[in-house]
Amino acid sequence: MxxxxxxxxxxxxxxxxxxxxxxxxxxxxxxxxxxxxxxxxxxxxxxxxxxxxxxxxxxxxxxxxxxxxxxxxxxxxxxxxxxxxxxxxxxxxxxxxxxxxxxxxxxxxxxxxxxxxxxxxxxxSLYVTDQMVTGFIGENTTITCYYRAKGNIDWCKLGRTCIKDGLIDGITVNTDKKKDSFSVTMSGLRAGNSGWYYCVNGDLQMPIYLTVTIRPTVESTTVTAATESATIEDQKEDQKTKEDRTFPALLSLIIPLVSLILVAIVALLVLFRTKRAKIQDSSGSSNLKEGEVTYSEVSFKKNQALPVESDGDVTYSSVVIKKPQGGKRAKAKDDNETHSHHKQNV
Missing domain, CATH: 2.60.40.10 (Immunoglobulins)
Structure with a gap:
């Protein structure tokens, strides 16, 4: 090998x-x-x-x-x-x-x-908990490499010389070797210190990427939160104002519409009652005509003064039309009935 x-x-x-x-x-x-x-x-x-x-x-x-x-x-x-x-x-x-x-x-x-x-x-035999590490400008950051094998421990930047203590790209590096770990503290970080570094233990290496950025401040976070809260309140207020303006407009439309519906209902009721009264009057008139009864009285007299041209009797008839006395209509084959009284004189 x-x-x-x-x-x-x-x-x-x-x-x-x-x-x-x-x-x-x-x-x-x-x-x-x-x-x-x-x-x-x-x-x-x-x-x-x-x-x-x-x-x-x-x-x-x-x-x-x-x-x-x-x-x-x-x-x-x-x-x-x-x-x-x-x-x-x-x-x-x-x-x-x-x-x-x-x-x-x-x-x-x-x-x-x-x-x-x-x-x-x-x-x-050589590892880190996370290959990606974040540091903040002007601050310190500590990276820990864990090892299990014997041998020298070094800290390196990719493409540069490895050191135990000293300077790398203008920042101070201090190492602290313990029984099973190796801690590297980098002080006074700058944006240009972002890049790939690695731990060395014997013939093994473990790469770590350091990102150096600006730390978010509590004040800016608070201001951002307050701004967001104010924006939300303004949005709520605007929404409430729009609702307040919308309600009267809707009310001004609803009232005439309801009034119109009520007028239409009243008109329909009046029309319905008028038609119903006409129908009832027409029905009563029809019943009266159907209830009429015709009475006729017939008398037979023999005229002494006039010569008789034939052997037959002469019949005289007089018809008198009377309304029926009772409320019920007599049953007949036709709607009208004819009553005849015959009186014959010889």
């Missing part, structure tokens, strides 16, 4: 691998993800970057490229302001492997640098 590593080192030097800087060996627990920074020279900002998996670069397989930045196993991003592209290996399996950080070169050999990723069933 040592011969193979030596061969890889010689090969990378020959092919210009010094154009890329990254960690050399990292160990993580199975099932966790790990982000690896790859520092490149400014002249490669416009080039395609990629991660390649395999022991030999000539036969490695593409894992991820910057023009297709994510898949189920890997992701990649290019921070051109710092000339660093980051690769993330998601949910690591139990199989360790060699990887290559690489930059495509048109009409020439790609520049690259390898690193070895190994896995453990338990916690790694």
């Amino acid at each position: 040592s011969n193979s590593l030596g061969f890889l080192l010689i090969l990378t030097l020959i092919t210009g691998a010094e154009s890329i800087t990254t960690i050399s060996k990292v160990a993580v627990k199975v099932g966790t993800s790990i982000s690896i920074p790859c520092l490149y020279q400014p002249k490669y900002r416009g080039h395609v970057k990629y991660l390649c998996k395999g022991y030999y670069f000539s036969s490695c397989q593409y894992a991820i490229k910057t023009h297709s930045p994510e898949n189920q196993e890997y992701s990649i991003s290019d921070d051109k302001s710092q000339n660093i592209f980051n690769v993330t290996i998601k949910e690591s399996t139990a199989e360790g492997s060699y990887y290559w950080c690489a930059v495509e070169i048109d009409n020439g050999g790609d520049v690259r640098k390898y690193f070895h990723l190994s896995f453990t069933r338990d916690k790694s």
Whole structure:
């Protein structure tokens, strides 16, 4: 294995691998993800970057490229302001492997640098609780690396010299080594101190990304909250004013509408009663006509003075029309009845 590593080192030097800087060996627990920074020279900002998996670069397989930045196993991003592209290996399996950080070169050999990723069933021999750390301008921040193996402990910035105590990019670094942890305190942070750092324990490295930003103040938070509260109150007041203006307008429309409906109802009632009275009058008149009864009285007299032209009797009839005395109408075949009284004189 040592011969193979030596061969890889010689090969990378020959092919210009010094154009890329990254960690050399990292160990993580199975099932966790790990982000690896790859520092490149400014002249490669416009080039395609990629991660390649395999022991030999000539036969490695593409894992991820910057023009297709994510898949189920890997992701990649290019921070051109710092000339660093980051690769993330998601949910690591139990199989360790060699990887290559690489930059495509048109009409020439790609520049690259390898690193070895190994896995453990338990916690790694060198680890941190979080790879992403936030600090605030002008303040101090402390980063703790946990280790389990013997060996020297160092603190480094990617592409710079490693130190135990001293200055890195103009800020003071103090380290505190304990039995199983190594704390690094960085004082007087500035915005330019954002970037990738890493702990070193023996032949293992663990990268950490530090973001330096302005701390939100309590006053600004309070002012923001008060402003939001005032805005909400103003909105409520505006809504109430709109409701107050809307109600009279609705009332002015509702009152005439209700009045109109009442007038229509009264008119319908009057019309209905008028029609009903007419119908009743018409019905009474019809009943009176149907109830009329015709009475007739017939008397037979023999005229002594006139000569008789024939042997037959002469019949005289007088008809008197009388209304019936009772309330009930006598039943007859027709609606009117005729009563006749015959008186015959000989």
